[in-house]
Amino acid sequence: MDDQHLHDHRRLGRELGLFDTDPLMGAGLPYWLPDGAVVRHQLEEYVRELECSAGYRHVYSPVLGKRELYEISGHWAHYGDDMFPPMRLGGGGEEVVLRPSLCPHHALIYRSRSHSYRELPLRIAELGGMYRSELSGALGGLTRVRAIQLNDAHIFCTLDQAVEEARAALALIARAYADLGIRASRHRLSLPGDGAKYVADPALWRRATALLREVLDGSGIAYDAVEGEAAFYGPKIDVQIVDPAGREATLSTVQIDFHQPERFDLNYIGPDGAKHRPVMVHRSVVGSVERAVAQLVEQHGGAFPAWLAPVQLAVLPVSEAQERQAHDLAERARARGLRAEVAAEGSLGARIRAARLVPYQVVIGEREADAGLVAVRLRDGRRVDPLPSAELLHRVTARVGARGTELWADA
Incomplete structure (x- = not known):
């Protein structure tokens, strides 16, 4: 069996x-099992903390919106084929839609x-559903x-x-990728193509594209300009990933948007006391949680960085x-916030093989027990040379807390 198949997240996951799926839930609607929920939760908490440290404030917004909201944003006209049909409420004719994007809500x-x-x-x-x-x-x-999500x-x-x-959003993406492994x-500057899919405002496209080129050039990032891959309202920087089979996909994005501030009549009061139009920068550090976990499974073959591992x-x-x-050791590890399990059934060799994806395997034999x-x-x-259990827990906790890809550091 080749590595491409071995690391296919659909099988390995x-x-x-x-995760898994069930026909009664429907296609494209996977559910998360306990170990997968651990990975997802850790990833979400990491992103929240990373964003908080960069000055972001978090909100919650509904996954439903009135059809009129998406007519104003332009989604209904330019993105309607990818949206679920509206749901009519009561007898008044009001229609609500499952949102295809979070930006109108924000x-x-x-x-x-x-x-x-x-x-x-x-x-x-x-971190919201769409x-x-x-x-x-x-x-x-x-x-x-x-x-x-x-x-x-x-x-x-x-x-x-x-x-x-x-530019700061791109740096945040680079930091997250380093921590996640x-x-x-490649980086792609995604530009509009032909057709009614895109907002018809050439000046808008020129302004936003010039700014994104300045971002990329100022960051020293090589990129490919590709037509036909822009959002309907503006160009974007796409951070591309490749799976083991060589298929490319977009994980993270940065966009500069002049369209929606105009559509929603957004403004701020400037130093002159007059109203001015803000610019809206869209960015996603890890894209969708689902695609990010798929990439982590395939890139690491299930051997997640220690801070993400379901069992550490x-x-x-x-x-x-x-x-x-x-x-006793497992209880003390859990008290320190580590995810620890005892594996006592079967031969030692079989247990070691079963725990092959666990970052830290601790063997306690008669000699180790007698010596503490x-x-x-x-x-x-x-x-690692035998060491006191308290020192082990201290080192593992430190490595997990560092949220990097290194497994061990000398004292």
């Missing part, structure tokens, strides 16, 4: 007990309060789904701030005589 949140130039840039972030009516033939695993944010800023905010295949510490007593110490020490095997095959 099910084998590892991360525009309304911005509009709900008056803003001064002193408040800008205002960075609003959300829904797209994908064709059945396009659906697959976690990469193409109909219910999407999106890591999204919108920065409302002055024109003079837009380039720096977009994700490799970007496997404690393996050599015999029944060491089980008490094993359970533990023997540590790292997932990458390295062995």
Whole structure:
């Protein structure tokens, strides 16, 4: 079996007990099993903390909106084929729609309060659900789904701030990729193509494209300009990834948008006391949670960075005589916030093989128990000299807390 098949997240994700599907739930609607829910939760918490440290404020907004909302935003005219049909409420003729995007909601949140130039840039972030009516033939695993949990944010800023905010968003993406061990295949400047899919405003496209080129050039990032891949309302920077089969997809994006601030009549009060139109910078650090987890599964083959791993510490007593110490160590590990399990059934060799994806495997034999020490095997095959259990927990907790890809660091 080749590596492409071995690391296909659709197979490996099910084998590892991360997610699955059921015909009664429907195509493109996977559910998360306990181990997969751990990975998802850790990823979401990481993104929230990363965004908070970068000055973002988090919000929650409904997954439904009136049809009129998406008519104003332009989604209904330019993106309607990818939206679920409206649902009629009661007898009054009011129609609501499952949202295909979070940006109209964030525009309304911005509009709900008056803003001064002193408040800008205002960075609003959300890990929120959105829904797209994908064709059945396009659906697959976690990469193409109909219910999407999106890591999204919108920065409302002055024109003079837009380039720096977009550049900072790219730097945030690069940091997240380093912590997650994700490799970007290339950066793409996605431009409009022909047709009614795109907003007909040449000046808008020229302004936004020039700013995004300035962002990329100023960041020293090589990129390919590709026509026909823009959002309907403006160009975007796409961070591309490749799966083991060589298929390319977009994971993260940065966009500069002049269209929706105009459509929603957004404004701020400038230093001159007059109203001015803000620029709306859209950005997503890890894209959809579903696609990000699929990429993590395929890139790491299920051997997640220690801070993301469903089980971080496997404690393996050599015999029944060491089980008490094993359970005690696992309890102390869990008290420190680590995800630890005791594996006592079967031969030691079989248990080690079963725990091959666990970052830290701790073996307790008679010699270690008598000396108050533990023997540590790292997932990458390295062995650490026996050390006191308290020191082990201190080191593992430190590495997990660092949220990087390194498994071990010398004291």
